[in-house]
Amino acid sequence: MAQFVTTKENYTMKANVSVIGKDIVIEITGGDNPHIGTVTTLTANTEMQTVRFPSHDGRLHKDDVLARRIGQMIQSQLPGSCTITAGVHVNHISKKQIMVSGSMASDLGKQILNWLSNFDFNAPDPIYYSDSEKPQ
Template structure:
C-alpha cells in the first residue's frame, strides 16, 4: 500500500493506493469533513477513461486529471475513487483541493517510477 497525505489550513486529504496483483491499482482519495464516494474514474493504457459521477459530486475534476497522467505511465488497469467534502467550502479552497490532489497524483507517479512499477 502507498499512503500520501496533504494538508493546507482546514483541508486534509489522503490518498491510499492498493495493488491488486502486480499490474492493477485502486486509488482512494478522501478527506474533508465527510469523506464519501463521489466519483469513480477507471482506466487502462489502451482504452478511453470511464467516469461515474454520483449525484452532483464534482470530484471528477481531480480523478480524471490524475487518470490522464497515470494512463500514460501505468502498465495496468486502475480505478480512482474520490470523495472530499468540506463544509461551506470557498472557491479558493476548491482550487486548493484540486491542486493538492493533482500534486498527490504526481507524487504517486514518482513513487511508482521509483519502485519500477511504471511501464517502459
C-alpha cells in the same frame, strides 16, 4: 498499500493506493465528510470512464475532477488497469479551498507517479488457453 497526503487552506486530501496484481485502486478522500462520489477507470491505452453518484440532495458529485487530474498524470505509467474512487467534502467550503483543490490533486498525482516509477509490479502474467485448447 501506499498513502499520499497533501494539505492546503486548512484541509487535507489523501490518496490510498492498493495494488492487485498489476492493477491499482486509488481512493481519494478528504475534508470533513469523506465518501465515494465518483468512480473513474482507465488503463495506459484506454480513455477514462467515470460514474458519478448522486449526493444527498440529488445533484451528482463532482469529485471526478480530482480523479481525472490524477488519472491524466499517471495514465502513461500504468502497468494494468486503474480504478479511482473519489470523495472529498469540506463543510462550507470557501472559494480559496475550491481553488486549491486542483493543485492538491496535482500534488497527489506527482507523488503517485513517483511511486509508480519505483514500485516493482512483479506479478506473473496470466495464462490463457489458445484457440485450439479447451478446459478439461
